[in-house]
Amino acid sequence: MGSTDRIKNVAARVAKWHDAGHQVVVVPSAMSGETNRLIGLAKEIMGQPDPRELDMICSTGEQVSVGLLAMALLAIGKDAVSYAGWQVAIKTDSSFTKARIQSIDDTKVRADLDSGKIVIIAGFQGVDDDGNISTLGRGGSDTSAVAIAAALKADECLIFTDVDGVYTTDPRVVSDARRLKTVTFEEMLEMASLGSKVLQSRSVEFAGNYRVPTRVLSSLTDPLLPLAEEAASGTLISFEEDTNMEQAVISGIAFNRDEAKITILGVPDKPGVAYHILGPVADANIEVDMIIQNQSVDGKTDFTFTVSRGEYAKAMAVLEGVRSEIGAASVLGDAKVSKVSVVGVGMRSHVGVASQMFRTLSEEGINILMISTSEIKISVLIDEKYMELAVRALHKTFELEKV
Ligand code: ASP
Ligand code: MG
Numbered sequence: 001m002g003s004t005d006r007i008k009n010v011a012a013r014v015a016k017w018h019d020a021g022h023q024v025v026v027v028p029s030a031m032s033g034e035t036n037r038l039i040g041l042a043k044e045i046m047g048q049p050d051p052r053e054l055d056m057i058c059s060t061g062e063q064v065s066v067g068l069l070a071m072a073l074l075a076i077g078k079d080a081v082s083y084a085g086w087q088v089a090i091k092t093d094s095s096f097t098k099a100r101i102q103s104i105d106d107t108k109v110r111a112d113l114d115s116g117k118i119v120i121i122a123g124f125q126g127v128d129d130d131g132n133i134s135t136l137g138r139g140g141s142d143t144s145a146v147a148i149a150a151a152l153k154a155d156e157c158l159i160f161t162d163v164d165g166v167y168t169t170d171p172r173v174v175s176d177a178r179r180l181k182t183v184t185f186e187e188m189l190e191m192a193s194l195g196s197k198v199l200q201s202r203s204v205e206f207a208g209n210y211r212v213p214t215r216v217l218s219s220l221t222d223p224l225l226p227l228a229e230e231a232a233s234g235t236l237i238s239f240e241e242d243t244n245m246e247q248a249v250i251s252g253i254a255f256n257r258d259e260a261k262i263t264i265l266g267v268p269d270k271p272g273v274a275y276h277i278l279g280p281v282a283d284a285n286i287e288v289d290m291i292i293q294n295q296s297v298d299g300k301t302d303f304t305f306t307v308s309r310g311e312y313a314k315a316m317a318v319l320e321g322v323r324s325e326i327g328a329a330s331v332l333g334d335a336k337v338s339k340v341s342v343v344g345v346g347m348r349s350h351v352g353v354a355s356q357m358f359r360t361l362s363e364e365g366i367n368i369l370m371i372s373t374s375e376i377k378i379s380v381l382i383d384e385k386y387m388e389l390a391v392r393a394l395h396k397t398f399e400l401e402k403v
Helices: 005-017 035-047 051-075 108-114 140-151 185-193 202-209 225-232 273-284 308-324 347-350 351-363 383-399
Strands: 078-082 090-092 100-103 119-120 124-126 134-135 157-162 181-185 214-218 237-238 250-270 288-293 300-308 329-345 370-374 377-383
Touching: 005 051, 005 119, 035 051, 035 108, 051 078, 051 124, 078 250, 090 140, 100 225, 108 119, 119 185, 124 140, 134 308, 140 157, 140 202, 157 273, 181 185, 185 202, 185 237, 185 250, 202 214, 250 273, 250 308, 250 351, 250 383, 273 288, 273 300, 273 308, 288 370, 300 308, 308 329, 329 383, 351 377, 351 383
Parallel strands: 078 119, 090 124, 157 214, 181 237
Antiparallel strands: 090 100, 124 134, 214 237, 250 300, 250 329, 288 300, 329 377, 370 377
């Protein structure tokens, strides 16, 4: 929501659903740019803002949105009421700036809905056991919406956003990327964690764990678009067993540009090697993704892992610090690598996806630095300068432009 006109638009859209007989709860995010503005103010005062106080500040963006939206509904004659997270209450743990929702009390909301009201609840925020306001991490209003839908056992959670759905890959990289009508939550979870930033990945976990059918659709359409048309638009995140359609083997190509690779050379190959390398990295709160340990030669082995590029310098410093202790010869790093992944639940029942992927990359002359797999995805690490080429070639190989 970028302006009061846009808020009036949202009100018209919400009224349309309510007029059709639905009970509606709306979970707005802050107005565009507002959360960034608030974080900027905090940083002007304190370089590393205190997390509790930062949440106090950042949660105000959503509080403004809910009040304005409730007013916009009242102004067109609809009965509406807004709540901050603590008023509901949406209980979270106390990890400020990245809190996790623990429980949602639906009593008040349900009573309001039953009396015909439209309920507007602030996204992104909650309250801990001691009454402190918390926030759920950037993009957290997605998670608020899905969690509230789960608590209320809603028929569907509609996430209106600035894209019109989930695509086979980023349309800015592949111009004939196609919008998916449905995607399973497991695929969506892989794609979200692999860098397709359509939804906060925690919201997808919630949708999966609580079986909330969730639809991603455009907020830029005409708010008075016929309801049936709107209800069928976007991408539905559904459950594998509920989709009786023929599943494509691959649903999408995800990528993450900003990866970094670290290799520890010549480590004595004995029990505890991996632990002594990755222990200090974990202690420094750095998340490790792909890991490879080579076959040992003459009692020595090489150990390679990846971290996100933003944590590369920190991880290198940690390893330089423990290098002599673990008896490693040297530590090498490469911060210009990217990860490309093919994702699809169809992989479970099809063989040959990996070889098709590797053939495509080889035909393009792209060297694979690391490989990792799960049941429904294959990821490769490659030089960042070939990332877009790899994504385009794989999109073509798996014919993702075709329905
Ligand atoms: N306003 C918060 C943010 O900008 C939450 C959200 O938009 O989902 O991250
Ligand atoms: Mg968002």
